[in-house]
Amino acid sequence: MLPLLTSRFGPIWPSLLALGCGGLTVLGFAPFSLFPVVVIALAGFYQSLIGATPRAGFWRGWLFGVGLLGFGVFWIRISLNEFGNMDAWVAHLLTAIFIGAMALYYGVVGWLIRRLDQGTAWVGPLLLLPGGYVLLEWLRGWLFTGFPWLNLGYTQISGPLAGYAPLIGVHGLSLLVALSGGLLWGLVRWSGRARLATGIGLAAIWLGGALLERIEWTEPSGPAFKASVLQANIPQEVKWTPDAGVMIAETYLTLTREHLDSDLIVWPETALPDFLHQIRAPLIDPLAELAREEGTEIVLGIPVMDLESGRYYNGLLGIGTQEDFYAKRHLVPFGEFLPFKDWLGPLVRLFEVPMSDFSRGDSERPLLAVGRHQAGVSICYEDTFAAEVVEALPEAAYLINVSNDAWFGDSLAPHQHLEIARMRALENGRFMIRATNTGISAIVDHRGRVIATLPSFVSGGIAAEVQPRQGATPFTLVGNWLAIGLALALVAAASLFRLIGSGMAKGRAP
Known part of the structure; x- marks a missing residue:
């Protein structure tokens, strides 16, 4: 086995370094939140690529991805095994296949760096590492419906670089983290003026983020209001049983009566497991x-069926002074819909997930009328797509996310998901009200700070003052395009330097 590993990935120690750095990167994400570790891990990853052929660079990048995703999202097997009724070995196998497939993106990063990094010492760490990493991270976020989890930028939500989020979003933060990793590598490896310039650049990036944190990109709009978030902590194995409906309704009604002094009460995703027409x-x-x-507004998650077509939707219903409805637009493959049903055939029957054939909502924008305000809404996984959340702005006075992270048990996933929600609040300068079935529920301010929270596996409610806001951050106006444009420019510049270098080499040839 060892000779095979060595022959495919190159020398064993660089390969192990790449794998270890991928695993180390997970410590930057919640619940660990050791944000400086990620910079060290990226510097180590680049070191693992030194001297590699493009082929070896691909496999070392793939190993980095296996380390990152293997430790970071192995919780996927919980939903497949414990709640999808798969045998444990099948769930573990499918999770491993998924991780291996997603790690290919990082393999392309390693290949790209080694393919274009031919000569100039600073091109690889300062251009290709940040540019290539962000381009492939962005691609992973939308190709084949996308899996935008564990983006590097999320690790910085509580660090100095968070000040850049309202400007360039999570992908921009990823670029700065990867650039910092390249600069750190140069700080260790270079000497003289190059080392001095590298140290100054690294300090400037992080100091700039700290200074930007002081800027208020949006402003208050009208008086603050009291919002409550309910978390009934209904076990996932109980929620979809036929006799659970009455118990669940009574639980939420009891919690609601305890919070009727609030202006807004939010229930989580599919809080009520019955269709709207059955319990209206x-x-x-x-x-x-x-x-x-x-005198309160209630927003609750509920499935809704179109009685004419028979199609059903994962919905968010607002009731009170007016009724409004939003149907989830970005569905989770194999969780909420079954892709390629005609091609996969019997394999689809392995996924015994309740209500796993939702239809996609057709709302033009993710807005919900709640009392006198428009709220930007997302259901579960939708808040991982920054470009879709921003479609509600600038009309939305605040953001609402409802979720059911019970699918992932007591794992890293609920902590990582709250971290993502915090980033959406910071990027857009809006409060985020987040209600989940089993946790972690929270109310987050416009700077991405948690001001009230309810931990996992606790039944109850939390309340806090929410300040509606108006205006737009630069990220709200431009979205991901500034960060992606910068990444493209870095890779293009590296390609140009390589072409120039190749031309000069040919010119010197006899």
Whole structure:
């Protein structure tokens, strides 16, 4: 086995270094949040590529991805095994296949660096590492419906680089992290003026982020209001059983009555497991009347069926002074819809997930009318797509995300998902109200700071003052395109230097 590993990936120690640096990167994400570690890990990853052929660079990049995703998202097997009714070995095998496939993106990063880094010492760490990494991270976020999890920028939500988020978003932060890793590598490897310039550049990037944190990109819009988030902590194995509906409704009604002094009460994703038309008369209409009498708004997650077509949607319903509805637009493959059903055939039947054939909502923008405000809304996985969340701005006065992270048990996933929600709040300069079934529920301010939270596997509610805001951050106006444009420019510059270098070499040839 060892000779095979050595022959394919090159010398064993650089390969192990790449794998270890991928695993080390996970410590930068929640719940660990050791954000400086990521810079060290990226510097180590670049060191593992030194002297490699493009082929070996690909495999070392792939190993980095295996380390990152293998430790970072192995919780996927929980939803497949414990809640998808798969045998443990099948769930582990499919999770491993998924991780191996997603790690290919990082393999391309390693190949790209070694393919274009031919000569000039600073091209690889300062141009190709940040540019290539971000381009492939962005590609991973949308190709084949996308998997935008564990983007490097999320590790910086509590660090100095967070000040750049309202300007360049999470991909921009990823670029700065990777650039910092390249600069750190240069600081260690270079000497003289090059080392001095590298140290100054590294300090300038991080000091600049700290200074930018002081800027208020958006401004208050009207008076603050009291918002409550409910978390009933209904076990996933209980939620979809036929006899659970009444118990779940009673639990949420009890929690709601305890928070009727709030202006807004938010329930989590599919808080009620029955279709809207089945419970409208006995539950939803009386609840709406109660909300009007108490002067509050209620937003709740509920599945909705179109009785004419038979299609059903993962929805968010607002009741109180008015009723409005949003249907989830970005569905989770194999969790909410089954792609390639005609091609996969019997394999699809392995996924015994309740209500796993939702239809995609057709709302033009993710907005929900809630009382006198428009709220930018996302359901579960949708908040990982920054470009879709920003479509609600600048009209949205605040953001709402409802989720059911119970699918992933007691793992890293709920912590990572809250980290993502915090980034959406910071990027757009808006408060985020986040309600989940089993945790972690939270209310986040416009700077991405958690001001109220309810930990996992606790039943109850939290309340905090939410300040509606208006205006737009630079990221709201430009989206991901500034960061992606910068990444493209870095890779293009590296390609140009390589062409110039090749031309000069040919010119010197006899």
